[in-house]
Amino acid sequence: MGTKAEYFNPPGLSRPGGHYSHASIASGLVFVSGQLPITASGKLLNEASFEEQVNQTLLNVKTVLEAAGSSVAQLVQVRVFITSIGNWPAFNQIYKEWAGHSFPARAVVPVPELHYGFSIEVEAVGVVG
Numbered sequence: 001m002g003t004k005a006e007y008f009n010p011p012g013l014s015r016p017g018g019h020y021s022h023a024s025i026a027s028g029l030v031f032v033s034g035q036l037p038i039t040a041s042g043k044l045l046n047e048a049s050f051e052e053q054v055n056q057t058l059l060n061v062k063t064v065l066e067a068a069g070s071s072v073a074q075l076v077q078v079r080v081f082i083t084s085i086g087n088w089p090a091f092n093q094i095y096k097e098w099a100g101h102s103f104p105a106r107a108v109v110p111v112p113e114l115h116y117g118f119s120i121e122v123e124a125v126g127v128v129g
Helices: 050-067 085-099
Strands: 006-008 023-026 029-035 075-082 105-110 120-127
Touching (some): 050 085, 050 120, 085 105
Parallel strands (some): 075 105
Antiparallel strands (some): 029 120, 075 120
């Protein structure tokens, strides 16, 4: 029963802006914290197009998964928060290309606003190994 969680911040992402880690691993799963459209150098893409924000956010998720020994193909669940449900079709198209043959459980939740004025945030759970 004594499985201990491992917390980490992989190279290739800016440091977290709060009291959390980009990911934790426990019981053979990697839990990816909500990723925002922030580049590895820390640049906030809140003024970028929705599509650019999605691409950066999904790149961040992929970076965390791979650093944990997982991958997009090993995703179990994905939660997406978007500030406009009107962006759902654009998100879904980009996500479809990014996820490929992986079909994890997913929720897309419209929210009134996100930190720094971003349009999207994505969190995920994947299998390690």
